[in-house]
Amino acid sequence: MDSFLSIAEAGKLIAAKKLSPVELTRICFDRVAKLDPTLHSFLLPTEDRAMADAKASESRQMAGALKGPLDGIPIGHKDIYNTAGIRTTAHSKLLEHNVPTEDSVVVSKWAAAGTVMMGKLATHEFAIGGPSFDLPWPPARNPWNPDHFTAGSSSGTGAAVAAGLVLGGTGSDTGGSIRGPSALCGIAGIKPTYGLSSRRGVLPLSQTLDHTGPMAWTVQDCALLLQGMAGHDPLDPASANRPVANFTADLDKGARGLRIGVIRHFHEIDNPVSAATKKGIEDALDIFRQQGADIRDVTLSPMMDYNAPGWLILTAEAYAVHEPWLKDRFNDYGALMRDRLAFGALLRAADYIQAVRRRRVLCEEMRDAMANLDILITASAPGEAPKIDEVPKWAMLEKPNFTMPFNVTGLPALSLCTGYGEGGLPVSMQIVGKPFAEATVFQAGHAYEMATAWRAKRPSLAA
Amino acid sequence: MKWPRRGGPSVHRSRPNESNSMSEIKFEARVKATGLRLQPDDMPMLEALVKDLDRAASMLRGPRPFAQEPLIAFRLKPA
Numbered sequence: 001m002d003s004f005l006s007i008a009e010a011g012k013l014i015a016a017k018k019l020s021p022v023e024l025t026r027i028c029f030d031r032v033a034k035l036d037p038t039l040h041s042f043l044l045p046t047e048d049r050a051m052a053d054a055k056a057s058e059s060r061q062m063a064g065a066l067k068g069p070l071d072g073i074p075i076g077h078k079d080i081y082n083t084a085g086i087r088t089t090a091h092s093k094l095l096e097h098n099v100p101t102e103d104s105v106v107v108s109k110w111a112a113a114g115t116v117m118m119g120k121l122a123t124h125e126f127a128i129g130g131p132s133f134d135l136p137w138p139p140a141r142n143p144w145n146p147d148h149f150t151a152g153s154s155s156g157t158g159a160a161v162a163a164g165l166v167l168g169g170t171g172s173d174t175g176g177s178i179r180g181p182s183a184l185c186g187i188a189g190i191k192p193t194y195g196l197s198s199r200r201g202v203l204p205l206s207q208t209l210d211h212t213g214p215m216a217w218t219v220q221d222c223a224l225l226l227q228g229m230a231g232h233d234p235l236d237p238a239s240a241n242r243p244v245a246n247f248t249a250d251l252d253k254g255a256r257g258l259r260i261g262v263i264r265h266f267h268e269i270d271n272p273v274s275a276a277t278k279k280g281i282e283d284a285l286d287i288f289r290q291q292g293a294d295i296r297d298v299t300l301s302p303m304m305d306y307n308a309p310g311w312l313i314l315t316a317e318a319y320a321v322h323e324p325w326l327k328d329r330f331n332d333y334g335a336l337m338r339d340r341l342a343f344g345a346l347l348r349a350a351d352y353i354q355a356v357r358r359r360r361v362l363c364e365e366m367r368d369a370m371a372n373l374d375i376l377i378t379a380s381a382p383g384e385a386p387k388i389d390e391v392p393k394w395a396m397l398e399k400p401n402f403t404m405p406f407n408v409t410g411l412p413a414l415s416l417c418t419g420y421g422e423g424g425l426p427v428s429m430q431i432v433g434k435p436f437a438e439a440t441v442f443q444a445g446h447a448y449e450m451a452t453a454w455r456a457k458r459p460s461l462a463a
Numbered sequence: 464m465k466w467p468r469r470g471g472p473s474v475h476r477s478r479p480n481e482s483n484s485m486s487e488i489k490f491e492a493r494v495k496a497t498g499l500r501l502q503p504d505d506m507p508m509l510e511a512l513v514k515d516l517d518r519a520a521s522m523l524r525g526p527r528p529f530a531q532e533p534l535i536a537f538r539l540k541p542a
Contacts (some may be wrong), residue, residue: 208535308519315516327498339505343512345497351520356533358523363534397515 004458007167007221011069014061021061021072025054025116028074031165032118035462041140041159043079044087045119050074053116060114070228071114076169078154079120080127080203081107081212090126090203093136093332094325104201105236106170106212106229113228118166122156127172127205128318129337130155131388141388142185143459144425148385151180157215158185163462168216168225172202174209175314176403179415179430182215183380186417186426186454188445189215190222191403193436194410195240197226198233206317207238208356209310209407218455219416219445223247226438242436250443256292258444259373260285263298267379270303271399274383277427280418281379284429287451288444298369298376306362306405309355311397313408316352319344336393359408366409374440376432378402380415384425402430412438416445417454 005013005024013019029047036042057072066072077083080090082100089095103111111117122140124130130152131139140155142148143163150158154171158181161169171178173191182189190213197212204210214225227247233239262285267273273281289295300306319326322341330338370376379402392398406413412433417426433441449455490510494501501509 305522308522311519312516312523327500330500339508339512342497342499342501342505343509343516345499346493346509346513347516348520351523353533354520354523354527356535357527357531360532360534361527397519 004164004217005167006218007070007073007216007224008218010073010167011071011224014057014072015066017061021054021057021116022051024072025050025074025118028118028165028167031163031462035143035163035165038146038461039141039143039159039163039165040138041122041156041163041165042076043089043091043120043122043137043156046086046117049086050116050118057114057116067112067114069224070110072116073114073168074116074118074166075110076118076121076157076160076166077107078123078157078170078172080123080172081170082201082203083107083117083120086120088120088203089136091123091135091137092125092334092337094329096136100201102201105198105233107201109229109231115228121160121169124153124155124177125334125337126203126322127153127174127177129334129340131391132334132336135334139388142385142425143461144186144385145423146461147387148425149184149388149391151184151381151385153177154181154189154215158182158187158189161185161187161215161217162459164458168214168221171213171215172205173211173213173403173407174205175310175407176401178211178213178215179380179403179413182415183428184385184426186428187215187217188219188222188414188416189213190226190412190414190438190441191406192226192230192438193240193412195238196412196436196438197229197231198236198239200233200236204321206314206321208317209314211407219414219442219449220248220251222414223251223442223446240436245436245439247439247442250439251446253443253447254291255288255444255447258288258293258375258440260288260293260295260444261298261369261373261376262295263300263376263378265299266303266402271382271402273379274421274427276419276421277379277381277383280427281377281429284418284448285377287448291447291451298373300365300369301362303400303402303405306408307397307400309358309362310404310408312347312351312355313359315344316347319347339393362405363409366405366411370434374433374437375444378430378432380428380430384421384423384427406432411435412441414441414445416449419454
């Protein structure tokens with residue numbers, strides 16, 4: 001067996017009875033034992049549960065009754081997803097002993113699809129405060145170089161997927177928390193359209209910006225995982241009541257005929273990216289052009305115009321969520337989380353409302369810009385991962401980030417690896433689609449991955 | 464101080480303001496009003512963060528159509 005398998009590859013082998021889910025799960029736990037003392041990607045491995053899941057999957061395999069392409073696939077959950085009977089901490093002292101009584105909707109759906117739950121994965125505290133060194137657990141580290149940052153907040157999922165400890169996992173994304181770690185850890189991750197997958201049972205940060213979504217080694221794997229989590233949830237007020245598309249149907253169509261807009265000013269002027277990141281984007285555009293895509297530049301408002309309302313909304317809504325604990329248990333938060341939240345108390349209501357008014361205008365601008373396009377392309381991150389001890393305490397407003405515009409507008413946005421920089425760490429790009437057009441985003445991302453060799457390389461630490 | 468009454472029902476009146484603009488509330492007073500028990504050491508950092516956020520907010524305070532709706536406007540379904 002290949003030492004690293006994608007979900008699609010493992011699923012095919014399991015379906016053909018050439019791979020045992022129990023054996024696959026054992027291999028993943030062996031990697032956890034070997035690598036996680038360095039990576040700190042797991043907060044709680046759930047080995048008993050995983051082996052029970054794997055044995056149940058193997059029984060279905062033998063009976064010819066597999067539930068689908070996710071049956072027998074080892075996955076992990078970011079530790080803000082509630083898991084019934086299994087500790088869910090948000091990586092925080094405040095919830096150190098919190099054991100939910102119900103699964104979140106996404107956890108429940110993936111379990112019903114036959115996945116093997118390997119455990120709970122590290123996050124930044126409550127999906128915002130990190131990297132922090134004063135919490136009950138250390139922060140996750142980047143498998144490409146453990147001295148470096150994973151980005152956040154789905155830090156454990158990014159590290160665990162890149163190192164092959166799990167084949168996929170959940171993330172959540174309020175300002176880039178799926179796409180940031182996907183970018184810096186060299187994997188694929190999608191923030192779906194707002195409302196496509198349920199947030200019920202996931203600890204909130206900012207309700208009008210929060211999204212749930214999958215992270216995996218390949219774009220195809222993200223499509224498979226999203227298929228298993230998308231769908232209307234009548235008890236999630238933001239959930240869209242519409243049929244779920246087939247996310248893998250267009251995967252093999254290539255980029256021919258796709259109309260691609262490049263938001264060049266985002267990554268060349270508004271927040272100039274590294275040479276390797278820029279080259280990765282230009283090389284990707286060449287690939288799409290060669291495959292028959294129509295490529296043109298797009299001009300939007302400056303990226304800071306999207307970031308300013310995004311951070312105001314996030315700050316106000318996150319403070320509203322945390323205010324009771326901030327007042328009673330201030331010192332139980334890590335210092336970074338405290339600082340990132342406390343000033344939400346000083347935000348003016350009028351500024352929040354102006355941000356929400358501006359948000360509508362920006363949604364309309366993005367809609368108009370995409371009227372004659374299928375996808376947009378820009379960077380996911382400025383460059384390679386910085387060292388973990390050199391991450392600025394508050395970097396959110398120094399330079400606009402590439403991910404927030406698509407939380408503000410709710411559009412589906414995929415981060416994928418476009419190569420490696422001078423330091424040997426991954427660089428990335430972002431593919432953005434129209435609302436509920438994830439299938440087109442996956443089509444373009446898969447076409448790119450099939451035309452490049454980046455997916456053949458894993459972190460040397462994991463090899 | 465008691466404001467002079469001009470007859471009719473008692474109403475709150477704002478203090479006459481020669482500059483015709485709202486008075487600024489001091490940072491320390493704003494922090495105190497939140498009820499958070501911040502350490503004195505945290506105050507300079509917090510003030511810097513608030514200035515950052517205020518810089519972002521200032522980008523949103525420009526002229527805009529009077530009736531522009533926020534994104535949170537909602538639709539009701541018939542019962």
